[in-house]
Amino acid sequence: HPERSFAFIIGADNISELRNWHKPEEICRAVRLVAGARPGYELAEIDVPAGCTVEFFDTGEVDVSGSEIRRRLAEGLDREELVTLVPSAVADYIFDKGLYRA
Numbered sequence: 001h002p003e004r005s006f007a008f009i010i011g012a013d014n015i016s017e018l019r020n021w022h023k024p025e026e027i028c029r030a031v032r033l034v035a036g037a038r039p040g041y042e043l044a045e046i047d048v049p050a051g052c053t054v055e056f057f058d059t060g061e062v063d064v065s066g067s068e069i070r071r072r073l074a075e076g077l078d079r080e081e082l083v084t085l086v087p088s089a090v091a092d093y094i095f096d097k098g099l100y101r102a
Contacts, residue, residue: 073100
């Protein structure tokens with residue numbers, strides 16, 4: 001889709017770990033990195049890897065991570081609980097596709 005501009009949206013807590021990912025320089029070249037605030041992370045103090053440009057935005061500090069949601073789903077989190085963490089359309093998609101189940 002050359003006519004589209006893509007962004008990779010992650011929590012600010014993952015930015016400092018980006019240098020440990022597989023081929024982080026390719027990720028930085030391929031997409032625009034956008035990071036949302038996370039509890040306990042001051043956006044101005046995050047160590048952005050060399051060669052990466054990151055746009056930070058204030059999310060109001062969402063207090064749940066994708067890793068936590070995936071873990072809880074694998075442990076049997078039901079849809080009613082999931083909609084307290086993500087929008088109902090996201091919960092529907094996760095359950096319709098059977099994602100993150102052990």
